[in-house]
Amino acid sequence: xxxxxxxxxxxxxxxxxxxxxxxxxxxxxxxxxxxxxxxxxxxxxxxxxxxxxxxxxxxxxxxxxxxxxxxxxxxxxxxxxxxxxxxxxxxxxxxxxxxxxxxxxxxxxxxxxxxxxxxxxxxxxxxxxxxxxxxxxxxxxxxxxxxxxxxxxxxxxxxxxxxxxxxxxxxxxxxxxxxxxxxxxxxxxxxxxxxxxxxxxxxxxxxxxxxxxxxxxxxxxxxxxxxxxxxxxxxxxxxxxxxxxxxxxxxxxxxxxxxxxxxxxxxxxxxxxxxxxxxxxxxxxxxxxxxxxxxxxxxxxxxxxxxxxxxxxxxxxxxxxxxxxxxxxxxxxxxxxxxxxxxxxxxxxxxxxxxxxxxxxxxxxxxxxxxxxxxxxxxxxxxxxxxxxxxxxxxxxxxxxxxxxxxxxxxxxxxxxxxxxxxxxxxxxxxxxxxxxxxxxxxxxxxxxxxxxxxxxxxxxxxxxxx
Amino acid sequence: xxxxxxxxxxxxxxxxxxxxxxxxxxxxxxxxxxxxxxxxxxxxxxxxxxxxxxxxxxxxxxxxxxxxxxxxxxxxxxxxxxxxxxxxxxxxxxxxxxxxxxxxxxxxxxxxxxx
Ligand code: FES
Numbered sequence: 290x291x292x293x294x295x296x297x298x299x300x301x302x303x304x305x306x307x308x309x310x311x312x313x314x315x316x317x318x319x320x321x322x323x324x325x326x327x328x329x330x331x332x333x334x335x336x337x338x339x340x341x342x343x344x345x346x347x348x349x350x351x352x353x354x355x356x357x358x359x360x361x362x363x364x365x366x367x368x369x370x371x372x373x374x375x376x377x378x379x380x381x382x383x384x385x386x387x388x389x390x391x392x393x394x395x396x397x398x399x400x401x402x403x404x405x406x407x408x409x410x411x412x413x414x415x416x417x418x419x420x421x422x423x424x425x426x427x428x429x430x431x432x433x434x435x436x437x438x439x440x441x442x443x444x445x446x447x448x449x450x451x452x453x454x455x456x457x458x459x460x461x462x463x464x465x466x467x468x469x470x471x472x473x474x475x476x477x478x479x480x481x482x483x484x485x486x487x488x489x490x491x492x493x494x495x496x497x498x499x500x501x502x503x504x505x506x507x508x509x510x511x512x513x514x515x516x517x518x519x520x521x522x523x524x525x526x527x528x529x530x531x532x533x534x535x536x537x538x539x540x541x542x543x544x545x546x547x548x549x550x551x552x553x554x555x556x557x558x559x560x561x562x563x564x565x566x567x568x569x570x571x572x573x574x575x576x577x578x579x580x581x582x583x584x585x586x587x588x589x590x591x592x593x594x595x596x597x598x599x600x601x602x603x604x605x606x607x608x609x610x611x612x613x614x615x616x617x618x619x620x621x622x623x624x625x626x627x628x629x630x631x632x633x634x635x636x637x638x639x640x641x642x643x644x645x646x647x648x649x650x651x652x653x654x655x656x657x658x659x660x661x662x663x664x665x666x667x668x669x670x671x672x673x674x675x676x677x678x679x680x681x682x683x684x685x686x687x688x689x690x691x692x693x694x695x696x697x698x699x700x701x702x703x704x705x706x707x708x709x710x711x712x713x714x715x716x717x718x719x720x721x722x723x724x725x726x727x728x729x730x731x732x733x734x735x736x737x738x739x740x741x742x743x744x745x746x747x748x749x750x751x752x753x754x755x756x
Numbered sequence: 757x758x759x760x761x762x763x764x765x766x767x768x769x770x771x772x773x774x775x776x777x778x779x780x781x782x783x784x785x786x787x788x789x790x791x792x793x794x795x796x797x798x799x800x801x802x803x804x805x806x807x808x809x810x811x812x813x814x815x816x817x818x819x820x821x822x823x824x825x826x827x828x829x830x831x832x833x834x835x836x837x838x839x840x841x842x843x844x845x846x847x848x849x850x851x852x853x854x855x856x857x858x859x860x861x862x863x864x865x866x867x868x869x870x871x
Contacts, residue, residue: 405805460810
């Protein structure tokens with residue numbers, strides 16, 4: 290079951306990371322990923338029925354993204370979970386480019402947690418178009434470690450897997466991190482308990498021995514939906530935690546203040562030399578730039594999305610920056626404004642002064658409800674993003690979280706999500722909607738589904754880390 | 757173990773599940789079994805997520821009768837509990853009950869705060 294084959298012992302790591310003898314997963318450098326990767330042919334996308342009257346389990350959809358295929362832009366396979374009620378959300382690989390020194394290790398297994406159920410599925414993608422569930426870790430095994438609500442999955446360079454856990458076994462605080470071993474069994478809690486209260490996303494930069502984690506809220510707070518009362522009661526997060534990656538201890542906590550409410554997706558640049566990164570503060574609708582200022586990390590707001598007046602709303606509509614990613618060449622930052630309905634592309638060649646390069650509208654409260662003429666209506670806004678390794682194709686889905694969708698885009702439960710795509714010109718810094726691509730999650734045998742995170746079989750801009 | 761708890765061995769209550777925009781079903785809920793499990797056993801699917809009282813996916817509204825939560829219903833705020841909202845995944849019937857059920861009930865808990 291382990292993807293570490295005999296002979297897969299890690300080579301000695303030196304500060305000069307040795308790329309000769311690379312026999313492990315991924316690519317030796319981010320530039321190698323751009324040069325050597327083939328255009329993606331299938332996408333794995335989380336599909337959800339939780340919290341609707343459709344009596345079916347959530348699934349992992351296999352979407353055909355090969356333009357030369359007859360089933361282009363169709364969901365060609367659905368890997369159904371064994372139980373209902375999971376809320377599949379984020380997921381990740383057993384190995385990425387950070388393990389490129391691990392001869393024999395392969396990027397083959399997806400770790401797919403249930404956000405609500407706390408169940409963790411392991412899917413074998415040896416057959417890319419027909420992946421299969423290989424192993425299931427039941428919620429009770431997770432609760433034994435006084436953790437629940439699994440979120441982000443990153444592999445650790447030694448074959449282990451780390452998962453951010455947002456709550457304790459009751460769905461209250463504190464959260465923490467759960468480590469899985471190379472056989473996809475629970476190894477235990479990664480950090481000494483008590484390092485953090487709230488948790489959400491994390492990213493590590495091993496060359497600098499640093500990890501940064503962000504904060505959503507206690508599961509019992511965000512699970513039922515977004516309640517302003519909880520914002521007033523300080524039940525939502527506004528901090529970043531800077532960790533000693535090797536020791537698993539928090540070295541510094543950055544309070545982002547009012548401008549940094551609900552910091553979610555956290556991305557370092559891909560270059561292993563870089564100590565720059567970005568986090569999107571969803572509720573404040575700001576993007577923060579974080580960086581090593583010499584003796585400590587700092588985080589400054591660098592992009593402020595203005596709330597906009599809308600005739601049907603009593604209050605100006607916040608953008609809600611729910612996802613962001615950095616292109617593999619570290620030249621562009623993309624993010625979604627889920628409530629407004631746009632995707633933005635910023636030039637980050639000067640990381641502390643992002644420059645808006647392009648913006649594209651599709652759905653949401655201000656974009657066209659039919660971004661592609663003659664195609665179905667889009668009822669949500671751009672949400673989870675994924676970019677091709679070569680930076681030329683940006684894809685997104687429209688669902689945020691079942692209960693939050695119900696508040697802000699109630700029609701999404703009945704009509705289902707869509708997956709859309711823009712062609713990106715990284716030379717000119719432009720995006721254009723691909724009018725030949727729309728994946729309709731509303732038209733599935735069991736009923737309309739929500740669509741969430743997207744991944745490619747050969748790694749992507751939100752998984753791969755370099756040593 | 758059944759029989760350990762004399763109450764659960766003896767008592768069971770009739771529970772009426774009124775699906776919003778749907779049929780009304782009637783189940784027998786043993787006193788020691790959650791409403792969700794009892795419904796599931798009779799082949800009636802109610803929505804659920806965490807099964808621990810934290811997420812509110814299973815939220816229903818108690819229209820008549822009496823029930824207890826076997827662990828704290830953390831997903832519900834005071835105002836929800838006062839308005840009769842309950843969590844079938846951890847709810848035990850204490851009398852015959854009538855419940856407003858279905859996936860839509862959850863969305864009663866919070867609305868769009870800016871609209
Ligand atoms: S299923 Fe989560 S509260 Fe009942």
